[in-house]
Amino acid sequence: MDNILLYQQLAHWYHLLIPPQAAQNEGLAYNKLLCDAVAGRPRPWSLLELGCGGGLVAMFLKQSFVVTLTDISPTMLDVSRQLNPDIEHLPGDMRTLRLGRVFDVVYAQDALCYLSSAEEVRQTVATVAAHTHRQSVVLLCPDAMAESFAEYRTCTGAVGPDARRGRLDEWNHRLPGYRSGPDYVCDFVYELTQADGTVSTFQERHHLKAYSRELWIGLLREAGFHTELIEFDRRCYPRQGLIARRH
Numbered sequence: 001m002d003n004i005l006l007y008q009q010l011a012h013w014y015h016l017l018i019p020p021q022a023a024q025n026e027g028l029a030y031n032k033l034l035c036d037a038v039a040g041r042p043r044p045w046s047l048l049e050l051g052c053g054g055g056l057v058a059m060f061l062k063q064s065f066v067v068t069l070t071d072i073s074p075t076m077l078d079v080s081r082q083l084n085p086d087i088e089h090l091p092g093d094m095r096t097l098r099l100g101r102v103f104d105v106v107y108a109q110d111a112l113c114y115l116s117s118a119e120e121v122r123q124t125v126a127t128v129a130a131h132t133h134r135q136s137v138v139l140l141c142p143d144a145m146a147e148s149f150a151e152y153r154t155c156t157g158a159v160g161p162d163a164r165r166g167r168l169d170e171w172n173h174r175l176p177g178y179r180s181g182p183d184y185v186c187d188f189v190y191e192l193t194q195a196d197g198t199v200s201t202f203q204e205r206h207h208l209k210a211y212s213r214e215l216w217i218g219l220l221r222e223a224g225f226h227t228e229l230i231e232f233d234r235r236c237y238p239r240q241g242l243i244a245r246r247h
């Protein structure tokens with residue numbers, strides 16, 4: 001992953017650009033799905049997130065799970081700690097992470113679209129497998145998968161207690177010439193308003209991948225999992241996810 005403004009230099013604006021409410025629909029939907037999936041297992045239920053970012057979805061998952069959050073960016077772990085001081089945070093690259101522990105749930109969402117090759121997807125599936133036991137449940141919700149790729153545009157923002165204001169415009173799309181294959185981009189515009197009213201704007205393009213369901217499901221099968229496609233309601237983004245259990 002290249003040096004990304006949103007996760008590095010502008011990370012201290014993150015929760016003003018993408019406030020926790022922006023993840024509420026997904027957070028509540030994932031929490032319910034996962035509670036139903038592990039019902040019957042002894043509590044407390046443990047959950048590992050790969051690529052937790054600002055810890056927005058984790059805010060909802062921690063209502064039911066003892067959550068461990070990991071991310072490749074120490075800056076983003078600090079951002080998440082502000083929302084989730086009660087949760088364990090550990091540095092880790094999802095391609096290589098080995099905590100030597102297993103969890104009732106292993107979960108990852110939009111961080112998966114930063115994996116830059118099918119080999120990195122395979123490595124990540126190996127990480128998932130290394131942190132599961134026989135009854136674990138895996139939930140993977142990449143922002144996009146090839147078969148269902150659709151352009152997506154959204155705008156979020158918030159006003160902070162210190163009167164700073166953030167606004168983020170996000171446009172996920174495929175560039176001309178990249179209509180097939182996994183490549184797409186997310187064009188972001190960040191608008192930052194200081195407490196004294198000074199405004200600055202930044203633009204950056206994130207280069208992302210929408211791998212096929214077939215690839216995910218095939219690699220999960222090789223790692224010993226059978227996988228089901230889940231459809232979430234239209235208030236959720238992404239609309240689809242993969243839920244996997246050991247054979």
Ligand SMILES: C[S@@+](CC[C@H](N)C(=O)[O-])C[C@H]1O[C@@H](n2cnc3c(N)ncnc32)[C@H](O)[C@@H]1O
Nearest residue numbers: 051052053054055056057072073076093094111
């Ligand atoms: C959009 S943010 C995730 C937001 C998160 N879904 C939330 O609820 O706040 C994407 C995150 O993926 C992380 N990331 C990208 N590649 C990674 C990797 N190989 N291993 C771990 N984290 C990674 C980035 O550092 C970034 O924090």
